[in-house]
Amino acid sequence: MATAWVSLLLFGVCVLLLSAPTVSAVSLSVSPNLQQFFSGSSPVSLSCVDDGQTADGWTVKRTRGGLTEDCGAAGSEFSRINSSFCVFGLSTGGNFLCVSSSGEQSDEVSISVSDKDVILKIPALPVMTGSDVTLYCTPKEGERRKSYFIRDDVTLGSGPEGKWNLSKVNRSDEGLYSCYTDIHPRSPQSRLRVRDSSSPRSSAPTPPTPSPSMSVLRLVLHLVVFCPYVACTALALSIFSTSSGNTPFVSMEMSHPAVQDDVTADVTTEHHF
Structure with a gap:
């Protein structure tokens, strides 16, 4: 019985793996x-x-x-x-x-x-680790000017002409970025996503x-x-094991030699004087 349950469990795991969504490269x-x-x-x-x-x-x-x-x-x-x-x-x-x-x-x-009066030009698609990325604080009207850049609500610093350079980015550069200038309020926030360079x-x-x-x-x-292959092998083994386990045992009874009975009789004989 236990073997049958193990077989069903293995089969169920395989079905789940086969029916799981395929990883997409699209x-x-x-x-x-x-x-x-x-x-x-x-x-x-x-x-x-x-x-x-x-x-x-x-x-x-x-x-x-x-x-x-x-x-x-x-x-x-x-x-x-x-x-x-x-x-x-x-x-x-x-x-x-x-x-x-x-x-x-x-x-x-x-x-x-x-x-708003200013937006942050930041890549929509993930960037690879080790690459260089430039963020631009761009006003709706007029030219770019000195801007202040923020990541996860922490000010990183200021950049001339509305630029902030990220050299050789890594995972620690991920986060929500925004910017502002002396005359423009803060832009919306957008997330910079970073992927390992080994990504396909x-x-x-x-x-x-x-x-x-x-x-x-x-x-x-x-x-x-x-x-x-694993599922088929496991099921085959379980069926074989179950069949082997259900084979009836042969019961053998051996009779004692006659001499043994004589010995027993001698031992149990009572003598009265």
């Missing part, structure tokens, strides 16, 4: 590669890509206010310009991602549209959004390939 491409825009700016172009090529069967979706809409939905300014690209007018922002027909998802990209995805201006590391992908693929 990502959302954003052009221009920025998170903050002034209201009324030129539209932003979005597409789903896989290793730099358009990914078939994937849809760009936007989530805002708890509602999710597909690119090209009727009556929405979140429209499709062809089979590969979507655009949205910069009246409202949201969180954008790519979703496949089977439910796989890419990393999410947050884009905000601001009516690129950090170019409009590359795919980084996915989980290749080692994780390989592990999942190996499990998917190896698991059915």
